[in-house]
Amino acid sequence: MPLTFTIDDYALPDFIALASNFPASGYAYVVTPNVDHLIRYVDDPSFRALYETADFVMLDSRFLARLLSFTRALRLQVCPGSDITVQLFNQAIRPQDKIVLIGGSSEQANFVAQRHGLQNLQHYNPPMGFISNPAAVEECLQFIEQASPFRFCFLAIGSPQQEQIAQELKRRGIARGMALCVGASINFLTGKEVRAPLWMQKLGFEWLYRLMRDPKRLAKRYLVRGPRIFLLLKDITFVPRKAQPAAPDA
Numbered sequence: 001m002p003l004t005f006t007i008d009d010y011a012l013p014d015f016i017a018l019a020s021n022f023p024a025s026g027y028a029y030v031v032t033p034n035v036d037h038l039i040r041y042v043d044d045p046s047f048r049a050l051y052e053t054a055d056f057v058m059l060d061s062r063f064l065a066r067l068l069s070f071t072r073a074l075r076l077q078v079c080p081g082s083d084i085t086v087q088l089f090n091q092a093i094r095p096q097d098k099i100v101l102i103g104g105s106s107e108q109a110n111f112v113a114q115r116h117g118l119q120n121l122q123h124y125n126p127p128m129g130f131i132s133n134p135a136a137v138e139e140c141l142q143f144i145e146q147a148s149p150f151r152f153c154f155l156a157i158g159s160p161q162q163e164q165i166a167q168e169l170k171r172r173g174i175a176r177g178m179a180l181c182v183g184a185s186i187n188f189l190t191g192k193e194v195r196a197p198l199w200m201q202k203l204g205f206e207w208l209y210r211l212m213r214d215p216k217r218l219a220k221r222y223l224v225r226g227p228r229i230f231l232l233l234k235d236i237t238f239v240p241r242k243a244q245p246a247a248p249d250a
Contacts, residue, residue: 029055032180033051049167054167061080072233072238085189086185093118095116097120099118099151099153100143102143124143130161150176152178153175196208
């Protein structure tokens, strides 16, 4: 039986405008699926649930967008998490906004705060493997909740940890603000990692650039696991959606 995968079909400027006007009295979380996430979505019902309760599902992969255009004649906007992160910091976030960063080093947090003149950046970096430790998960959740209401909470702790934290925040109903599952975006924002040249990004070859720069870590993901997407696509029905823009908070 085919699985349904819902994608919010926003161009980057449209989503930035929506996120900029998200009301501080609400909570929503954003996921940014790539090919690896989509494979996990098919394989793992628990991961599927994380996506099904997400408020915004923004397509992160130009490769996947091109594949769907070629195989399904389905043309979807691409709104990568790294681009969302950069544009929010450059266009939407004001110096006085409360911003929460989960993941990344203290040096990266300081770099972001200084570069963007942030006066209220709250940073917490949970220990490696924390998601398997209920006490460590609770500490992370409480840090975010105590920082609430925030304008944006950037969850940069890898998948599926970041989605699990985002969903649990929604279930508990305490946090207020927009949480974004952005993976390695903070590394790109701070220069710890370098993105592919723009021409490679536009062609959908950013994955190849990352593979060439870090083959030991990424070879299995891109060369062994990744090709499964060609077989799995037949089991997925893609449903684009356009949500109504959030009204500015009064």
